[in-house]
Amino acid sequence: MTDLSTRYRVPPSFSIVAHSPDVVELRRGAWNPVSITLTDRTGSGKLFRALDLMDGRATLQEVAD
Numbered sequence: 741m742t743d744l745s746t747r748y749r750v751p752p753s754f755s756i757v758a759h760s761p762d763v764v765e766l767r768r769g770a771w772n773p774v775s776i777t778l779t780d781r782t783g784s785g786k787l788f789r790a791l792d793l794m795d796g797r798a799t800l801q802e803v804a805d
Contacts, residue, residue, distance in 0.1 A: 744771035748803070756792060761785040 757765040780787040
């Protein structure tokens with residue numbers, strides 16, 4: 741079982757680029773960039789908010805709410 745007081749963090753080397761609340765790109769690097777695009781196919785509108793909260797300060801419970 742996951743401890744809801746655990747804090748998660750997107751590594752600071754990645755930039756979060758929101759194309760919409762359901763399509764988010766994680767980018768890193770300028771000369772040899774890495775780009776990962778995440779899509780919430782359910783269209784709940786929560787993906788960007790969840791990733792934005794993963795800064796190491798919010799608990800898993802806070803991200804889930």
